[in-house]
Amino acid sequence: MIAAEIITIGDELLNGDLADTNTARLGALLRARGLGFGAGQTVRDDPARIAAALALAASRAALVLVTGGLGPTEDDVTMQAAAAFAGVKLREDEASLARIRERFASRGYPMTPNNRRQALIPEGASALENRAGTAPGVRMEVDGTTFFFFPGVPLEVDALAADHLLPWLSQRVPAGSRASHTFKTFGKTESQVATLLEPLPRAPDLHVAYRAHFPTIQVTLHVDEPDAGVRSARLEALSTEVRRLLGPIVFSEAQGGSLAEAVVRALAGAHATLALAESCTGGLATAMITEVPGASEVLVETAVTYSNDAKTRRLGVSEALLAEHGAVSEACARAMAEGIRAGSGAQLGVAITGIAGPGGGSADKPVGTVHIALASEDGTRHRALRLPFDRARNRVVSAFAALDMVRLHLNA
């Protein structure tokens, strides 16, 4: 297994001007081949600091990916630092210079002298054609470590990685010895999920990773085993055990799968349609659903009814009910769910009403009080939440809880 590291270069990354995404994008690319970064460094646009970072990474890794500092301006000094680290001079790469000239000519832009700097690469290194930008990438070998230098712009990183890094990896990396599987859960905290999974074996070939992505918790099983057949059997057996231990809180095992996607899929699978009545979530649950392509097949309509008047006019919630119980109540949630179901003709009607905060709370109904109801041909079910978060997170959890009620109803 190749030990790999990453170095991201640029004052803007350390001054708070820009959040680095290249570490994550290149990390995902390596992981797809069973690799991962052992460490990362972020360095200022300073030749001495960059050279020191290259030396540190080379002392630990056989593959070092470097992004940033290949632009045309004075503060782009990565190539200068790379040459100093390797103990060589910079040379002008003719093919790169020709491509830079051609790029400017084809766009009708004047080429400025500093663009010519972008053709300078360390002696002995190879220029890598960049179809997405001006600066070439560079591959350099120093004492058994291979360095790939890419510009900092994510689109150019993607293009250079696809065109030059992946082919290089394919020749050198045997199919990975790690297999992984991810479960996405909603409804329990990270430590509750960990407690549920305590019966899993402690074994050197198994690593269980938790990641909170509010309000969900993701659990990833990593199995390390050189034999592909043993590896996949082991991962499958462990995954079956995880499914048994976690039960219905798992809403997705798909890469990038969202709760909304699981709900849309479950609705489509059941040939069922949905309509929503949202109060405190203000359209958030619907926006989550409609993010999924194909949502129009299952979502009939939504009414966002903030005011009592709109609840009466659009959903048929009676004024007497509102006067007796208030808009944030089990009775109102049930009436909203039944009202949107009847008015839309959808099979399932879902309602959310509550107090997201920061204002609007009382001793009786504090901020975080939320009522959710699901009306179907089987009758109407209700759930009360008492959430401890701020406005934004109270809304997100309420929307998730409402969608999850639909998922659990359809899977039951």
Add this chain to the structure above:
Amino acid sequence: MIAAEIITIGDELLNGDLADTNTARLGALLRARGLGFGAGQTVRDDPARIAAALALAASRAALVLVTGGLGPTEDDVTMQAAAAFAGVKLREDEASLARIRERFASRGYPMTPNNRRQALIPEGASALENRAGTAPGVRMEVDGTTFFFFPGVPLEVDALAADHLLPWLSQRVPAGSRASHTFKTFGKTESQVATLLEPLPRAPDLHVAYRAHFPTIQVTLHVDEPDAGVRSARLEALSTEVRRLLGPIVFSEAQGGSLAEAVVRALAGAHATLALAESCTGGLATAMITEVPGASEVLVETAVTYSNDAKTRRLGVSEALLAEHGAVSEACARAMAEGIRAGSGAQLGVAITGIAGPGGGSADKPVGTVHIALASEDGTRHRALRLPFDRARNRVVSAFAALDMVRLHLNA
């Protein structure tokens, strides 16, 4: 000037599971005090690697911020590594344990044994109360370097930095010599905004930074000048010039100010109310509006009408109109805006109808075709968009464009 570094901890940061944003958020916080990180390291959840990273940072910096690895699970090993680095043992911090117990009790969650681990901190270090989460932060001094340890969750980083890091900095760092001001714009690309600002002076005391935060572009002016009076006068004069050059595309100059917030403020200021009819955005524009506390004062209701049937039933769009022009048309957008305005009694009715993709496009109406309309007592205005993005970004731009139409109408 204090030399500072950052260390971000977590396998997920190096495996491609998560892009780090803490370096950027803490970097921006330091820069507001005239400081910045000299370097950053990203490290796996491995005690030996973390201890080595702490030692390297301590060799170069007097202040080291560390995020991640304070959670309750087995792979959270930052405290263990910090104790090993400092050559001390872990101790259970009583005050932190009491807060953790209280936090669970107040929410009615059972406290699991692994939550107790979160009260373990190195001997000699101080626990920092975390109002946003379970794990306390930790401050530790080793050989003249001060370490702050924060959890990885951005909300908790923000809370701990505001409560503990900023007061610590205020006692040690003289007021910075830099003043900054940020303008948030919508409707132009980064290079278009830069072109509008070309008349700004080129001066060594002025740094103009651009940051794209899709679909907005933020422009920040930084003025470096030791004299506080001169500095604020210079920043104010330059800000006035920027306002003149950018004109109505600036929707906010407030820290954290969103377009939706500007719209809610403008509606409240004009004592106007709003109702929305959303098709392709599926509730997204309403979710953005209702994210703002106090939105209930200005938003009467929203109808998310995906189907033609719902457009007719809820908004009174005639079947003849739909048959002649289709749902994605100027005529339909106008009828939807007028229908929601009439039905809700709001002063302003806004409608969005379009094809977000990936499916649903045709030669005549390709993916990205969006119609927006605003109905008011002055009549109905319409805007057509032809967007080049994917589904998610087409929806976001459509929602922004609709809200911006309200803002510009009210500010006109």
